[in-house]
Amino acid sequence: MRIPFEEVQSRLADVLRGQGFGEARAELCARLFAETTCDGVYSHGVNRFARFVAMVRNGSVDPVAEPRVVARFGAMERWDGQRGPGNLNAWAAMARAVALSGEHGIGCVAMAHTNHWMRGGTYGWQAAEADVIGMCWTNTMPNVPPWGGVDAAIGNNPLVIAVPRAKGHVVLDMAMSQFSYGALESYRKRGELLPVDGGFDGEGNLTRDPAAIERSQRLLPVGYWKGSGLAVVLDMMAAMTSLGNATCAIANDPLRETGLSQMFVAIDPRVLGDEARMEQIADEVVDSLHRSRAAEEGKPVRYPGENMVRLREENRRLGLPLEETVWEGILNM
């Protein structure tokens, strides 16, 4: 079914007000959920709202907590997220990083004790809409085995990098596992193999069988040893700078995954001058991708975030695509 964007946002905001969210915070939190679904990131939008509300109810997310500055020095700040709603905390932190980049060229906010930020790309788009480069990353509960290991000891720690561009921002939003558990479930339900290896089976062999990976719980890091190493250093940077929890100190329970550490960096190259040339360079990169020969006919090479814009327009026009059970669940909250 398709429900108009405004109707979805308005209903989510009602539910949040009922959970103790103030007016403006309920509106922003609801908008970010609706926009995530609108952009086609269905796993982290409206589909995830029920779990989010459950975490407000079980006390993992404090609906009235606001992030607090703990220390500041020059272009850098350390914040305590006080276990407030992850998307509101992240939005505030990126907004501050953007402001710092205007003052210093580059700005950084490291935030401890926050919650799942839902779709990381949101804060990349936020920076790009403010015409600056945004980089942010979060740690997560342990959900991926490090390279060479069997047990989940690293997070899938999404990394977001956004580059502003007048003709369409370039936004990368990548987790450090090749596939999420949500993706494995989708492939299994459709009876499909993964397009590439996604983890190990019970015998320790790489496999494209989603069910075998769900059983072994051994997701594959992006690029094998490389993504495993990247997850480790992203975790260390965020936890050390914010003085928050590293992945190893976070509860391995989707409904109690709280106290995360995140980092938000904004870079405003415009302070150095020659914005017109910057824009040309961005277009040259995009054009070179569009010019390159496609491996499969009819499937041109795309830049990160390119497909999202089309989907966003379509979902805005036609309404957000929602499963009936999901929408009814929200209407009955």
Add this chain to the structure above:
Amino acid sequence: MRIPFEEVQSRLADVLRGQGFGEARAELCARLFAETTCDGVYSHGVNRFARFVAMVRNGSVDPVAEPRVVARFGAMERWDGQRGPGNLNAWAAMARAVALSGEHGIGCVAMAHTNHWMRGGTYGWQAAEADVIGMCWTNTMPNVPPWGGVDAAIGNNPLVIAVPRAKGHVVLDMAMSQFSYGALESYRKRGELLPVDGGFDGEGNLTRDPAAIERSQRLLPVGYWKGSGLAVVLDMMAAMTSLGNATCAIANDPLRETGLSQMFVAIDPRVLGDEARMEQIADEVVDSLHRSRAAEEGKPVRYPGENMVRLREENRRLGLPLEETVWEGILNM
């Protein structure tokens, strides 16, 4: 054969002086080459020295050019590398980023028109030795097809992230292709398959056969679509901020690969206080990796850079392992 570190450095410095390098620059440039081999990154150390000298001789690298500040604002600077030696330029840029991080908490230098920095990890170790977090990346000539494409249109754009730690720095140094051409060659010469898929064969199928990938020239990006996207945004950030060349504007010729764009970011969380807790967090992460069960007996999980320290000590003690032809080539220069 094994040649003592000091003897190698001294001979390389002699050669560089003969190519017009000043005294101090010859010593530093030679030391960085020798240290790279000492750390076990043989592809980018002494083995690459002849190619470096060839690029000085053909004019791609200007031995006397020093990097120049073009613009500065707060914690950020734009530099012109003036096609000087890539490792000297990168060393100077990271040193400046480290200094900026002391003044502002975070600092950034974006450098245009520089040359191949040889081993990127060098500048990560440099930041970590200065007790700050270092992040840097470079673009390269087009040498990897973007995901969904056939022709090399993106670079393998190495990304380096270093986290200081008293008991051993954690240093990630990863290129955006799963394997380099140098690695493919080594596997082929040993008659071995790659341990995992490394690219496409002539029919467009993923393969572990190094020779097939050398023929097709279709290296695989790390994590398929993910590493391809990461290479694109790293390239855009470096080229746009420095106003330098993007990968698409760099000559696709190993001996004429010049005019690269690079970015150096240093973060000094100590300015926010509580260094002791930061150190504890770093150790907790490392301990959690060491505690995790190994997939293969006798092969414990390692953090990025961990094996390098052992190799460094061994090569310092026993002398740098060099192929006879390489060392003789250098003696005859």
